[in-house]
Amino acid sequence: xxxxxxxxxxxxxxxxxxxxxxxxVSSGEIKALYGEDISSATIRSELASLEELxxxxxxxxxxxxxxxxxxxxxxxxxxxxGEKKEIRVAGVRDYLDKKIVEIEDVVRNTARVISDATNYTxxxxxxxxxxxxxxxxxxxxVDAGRALVVIITDSGVxxxxxxxxxxxxxxxxxxxxxxxxxxxxxxxTLRDIRAGVMNIDEEMMQYHDIFDKIINLLEAYASxxxxxxxxxxxxxxxxxxxxxxxxxxxxxxxxxxxxEKLGELMTNDGDIELSVRIGKPDGIEGNCSMVTxxxxxxxAEIGKAGVIGPERMxxxxxxxxxxxxxxxxxxxxxxxxxxxxxxxxxxxx
Amino acid sequence: xxxxxxxxxxxxxxxxxxxxxxxxVSSGEIKALYGEDISSATIRSELASLEELxxxxxxxxxxxxxxxxxxxxxxxxxxxxGEKKEIRVAGVRDYLDKKIVEIEDVVRNTARVISDATNYTxxxxxxxxxxxxxxxxxxxxVDAGRALVVIITDSGVxxxxxxxxxxxxxxxxxxxxxxxxxxxxxxxTLRDIRAGVMNIDEEMMQYHDIFDKIINLLEAYASxxxxxxxxxxxxxxxxxxxxxxxxxxxxxxxxxxxxEKLGELMTNDGDIELSVRIGKPDGIEGNCSMVTxxxxxxxAEIGKAGVIGPERMxxxxxxxxxxxxxxxxxxxxxxxxxxxxxxxxxxxx
DNA sequence: GTTAGCACTCTCTGCCTCTGACTGCTAACA
DNA sequence: TGTTAGCAGTCAGAGGCAGAGAGTGCTAAC
Numbered sequence: 001x002x003x004x005x006x007x008x009x010x011x012x013x014x015x016x017x018x019x020x021x022x023x024x025v026s027s028g029e030i031k032a033l034y035g036e037d038i039s040s041a042t043i044r045s046e047l048a049s050l051e052e053l054x055x056x057x058x059x060x061x062x063x064x065x066x067x068x069x070x071x072x073x074x075x076x077x078x079x080x081x082g083e084k085k086e087i088r089v090a091g092v093r094d095y096l097d098k099k100i101v102e103i104e105d106v107v108r109n110t111a112r113v114i115s116d117a118t119n120y121t122x123x124x125x126x127x128x129x130x131x132x133x134x135x136x137x138x139x140x141x142v143d144a145g146r147a148l149v150v151i152i153t154d155s156g157v158x159x160x161x162x163x164x165x166x167x168x169x170x171x172x173x174x175x176x177x178x179x180x181x182x183x184x185x186x187x188x189t190l191r192d193i194r195a196g197v198m199n200i201d202e203e204m205m206q207y208h209d210i211f212d213k214i215i216n217l218l219e220a221y222a223s224x225x226x227x228x229x230x231x232x233x234x235x236x237x238x239x240x241x242x243x244x245x246x247x248x249x250x251x252x253x254x255x256x257x258x259x260e261k262l263g264e265l266m267t268n269d270g271d272i273e274l275s276v277r278i279g280k281p282d283g284i285e286g287n288c289s290m291v292t293x294x295x296x297x298x299x300a301e302i303g304k305a306g307v308i309g310p311e312r313m314x315x316x317x318x319x320x321x322x323x324x325x326x327x328x329x330x331x332x333x334x335x336x337x338x339x340x341x342x343x344x345x346x347x348x349x
Numbered sequence: 350x351x352x353x354x355x356x357x358x359x360x361x362x363x364x365x366x367x368x369x370x371x372x373x374v375s376s377g378e379i380k381a382l383y384g385e386d387i388s389s390a391t392i393r394s395e396l397a398s399l400e401e402l403x404x405x406x407x408x409x410x411x412x413x414x415x416x417x418x419x420x421x422x423x424x425x426x427x428x429x430x431g432e433k434k435e436i437r438v439a440g441v442r443d444y445l446d447k448k449i450v451e452i453e454d455v456v457r458n459t460a461r462v463i464s465d466a467t468n469y470t471x472x473x474x475x476x477x478x479x480x481x482x483x484x485x486x487x488x489x490x491v492d493a494g495r496a497l498v499v500i501i502t503d504s505g506v507x508x509x510x511x512x513x514x515x516x517x518x519x520x521x522x523x524x525x526x527x528x529x530x531x532x533x534x535x536x537x538t539l540r541d542i543r544a545g546v547m548n549i550d551e552e553m554m555q556y557h558d559i560f561d562k563i564i565n566l567l568e569a570y571a572s573x574x575x576x577x578x579x580x581x582x583x584x585x586x587x588x589x590x591x592x593x594x595x596x597x598x599x600x601x602x603x604x605x606x607x608x609e610k611l612g613e614l615m616t617n618d619g620d621i622e623l624s625v626r627i628g629k630p631d632g633i634e635g636n637c638s639m640v641t642x643x644x645x646x647x648x649a650e651i652g653k654a655g656v657i658g659p660e661r662m663x664x665x666x667x668x669x670x671x672x673x674x675x676x677x678x679x680x681x682x683x684x685x686x687x688x689x690x691x692x693x694x695x696x697x698x
Numbered sequence: 699g700t701t702a703g704c705a706c707t708c709t710c711t712g713c714c715t716c717t718g719a720c721t722g723c724t725a726a727c728a
Numbered sequence: 729t730g731t732t733a734g735c736a737g738t739c740a741g742a743g744g745c746a747g748a749g750a751g752t753g754c755t756a757a758c
Contacts, residue, residue, distance in 0.1 A: 253584045257584040410706085716744105726731105
């Protein structure tokens with residue numbers, strides 16, 4: 001269903017206007033924004049036509065128009081197709097540069113930065129994919145009968161957990177187990193482990209108990225049940241008028257409160273680098289939209305970072321911010337100061 | 350200001366009634382609840398007197414009465430003074446018994462259990478006090494130039510963090526540093542470390558860099574800035590009518606959103622085992638109350654667990670739930686099944 | 699001190715009207 | 729055929745008003 005250039009322009013202006021004001025947009029307002037000379041009557045007839053095509057609705061007959069989900073989708077398509085603005089966000093590199101890659105700290109910080117930069121609620125999921133490669137597994141004896149399992153992966157220390165170990169096995173037992181366990185798991189992915197790509201020989205069987213526990217731990221990550229979900233800037237929602245309706249506010253908070261569901265929602269958008277999902281047609285409840293970006297550290301996918309807000313969201317800004325942060329994580333973005341110092345010309349698509 | 354027995358009874362009934370219904374309570378309702386024969390007119394004159402004393406207010410002249418903060422405080426005093434009910438909460442022991450004491454998991458679970466049992470939003474703070482005693486510090490080499498610092502305390506593994514270490518120092522360097530660092534920090538409290546109760550001799554100076562970093566980490570915990578705050582059941586607030594007012598809802602979410610403030614609020618109630626704070630006079634914004642319990646594992650204080658809800662809160666239930674969980678953590682409560690099996694008679698205060 | 703009766707107050711709800719904002723339609727125009 | 733000005737029509741929202749209902753304070757009697 002192809003629109004004329006004028007329809008497209010009017011629709012675009014209307015969507016942008018509505019994103020700004022949250023009020024139905026009248027033909028008069030569009031006339032003022034349009035630039036070239038055009039009468040409001042003409043615009044009215046175009047609006048009526050756009051309504052018939054399903055891009056607009058009228059709350060009531062004597063009101064202006066508001067965009068439908070279809071209109072937002074078209075609008076977002078244009079943004080994604082065009083050249084991406086890059087909104088540099090202060091403070092993103094600061095903590096990345098510190099190289100203290102305790103993932104949770106980085107994630108919490110990033111979530112806050114995203115939320116502050118966009119003025120929406122941000123969500124980050126640390127995804128535990130099967131493809132994360134284990135670099136090393138360490139057993140650290142905590143006290144008699146318990147040991148800390150530290151799993152070091154491509155992308156940092158993902159998780160640690162305490163397991164019980166047999167007692168009274170002699171002083172060398174744990175360090176011996178440590179070595180054997182490490183030999184066994186190092187350089188495997190979770191997928192490998194699940195598929196049983198391991199040679200367990202006689203000698204190893206004495207550590208069978210420990211193997212089982214570690215495998216259980218690893219499977220627990222892999223199962224996705226332990227996706228860690230971080231939410232920041234919940235209260236930012238109140239800045240947007242749609243959430244002064246108590247029912248909308250409740251739906252929104254419920255969505256955030258059910259962390260497992262939220263995590264699943266974040267990750268089930270397929271294999272897309274940057275996905276925008278708008279309202280019910282995309283499975284988001286409660287008149288909400290969600291923009292998520294996949295992010296990686298050192299080539300390995302870590303999870304998704306995103307923003308949740310009203311359907312009437314400043315998609316342009318949000319997409320730009322997420323895109324920038326995605327690049328920073330991927331190591332593609334130059335640090336600001338470096339750029340200034342050598343005056344190098346950055347090439348961007 | 351001593352009240353007559355009748356005034357106390359009427360006030361108690363009124364508070365309980367209001368906690369249940371959230372509607373101003375009329376003299377007629379109290380008459381129905383009172384039990385003995387008494388006329389509504391008598392009650393009315395008592396109510397007028399209680400209002401004058403500051404325990405009640407009337408939203409408007411033709412409405413019933415609602416309790417003031419003073420009234421709640423009196424009511425709570427009575428609860429705390431009396432015999433504590435013990436509300437056994439299913440599922441508390443389950444994960445404690447697993448002995449997987451990765452503190453964060455336990456905390457997250459506990460928060461959820463509290464929230465579900467009380468139907469209010471629950472908050473848990475892992476407090477990093479100066480008195481936590483370090484049992485062991487382990488350095489685990491992650492890769493060239495980085496090591497994981499695991500700090501094991503009286504009450505489990507509190508935190509782990511990655512620090513940078515000097516490279517090219519030879520293969521034995523980290524394990525040697527490990528030993529020295531452990532000798533230095535083991536059996537010290539954060540307070541000791543801060544006070545400089547450590548003998549650093551010549552030989553140790555070569556690991557100076559690592560010491561500094563570890564001390565920085567420890568100080569960061571001690572400073573309280575890294576208090577970890579867990580919130581569960583945010584959306585439960587919507588079950589309570591005071592939060593259908595959008596302003597109240599916003600204030601509440603803001604409070605939860607500012608984790609640092611919230612953490613401070615949780616911990617600044619002095620040295621009380623179980624504290625109930627009601628409204629503005631106790632520094633809680635937005636017509637809210639907060640019930641918090643100190644909890645410990647193995648004698649060492651870990652932090653605070655609590656509930657935030659409207660001033661009109663079911664204090665009796667909340668106090669009972671928190672009290673029970675406190676006991677479970679302290680190892681004072683018998684497991685349900687054990688109790689059933691041997692038919693032992695529990696002695697409770 | 700307690701109670702019944704009664705007048706009084708105030709909120710809440712529904713109803714009405716008025717105003718303002720926009721639209722759709724029509725007829726004239728380029 | 730597309731565009732425009734003018735105008736009548738529609739509807740949400742605000743403001744005002746009346747009636748019902750709830751609950752009180754007061755008074756006088758017990």
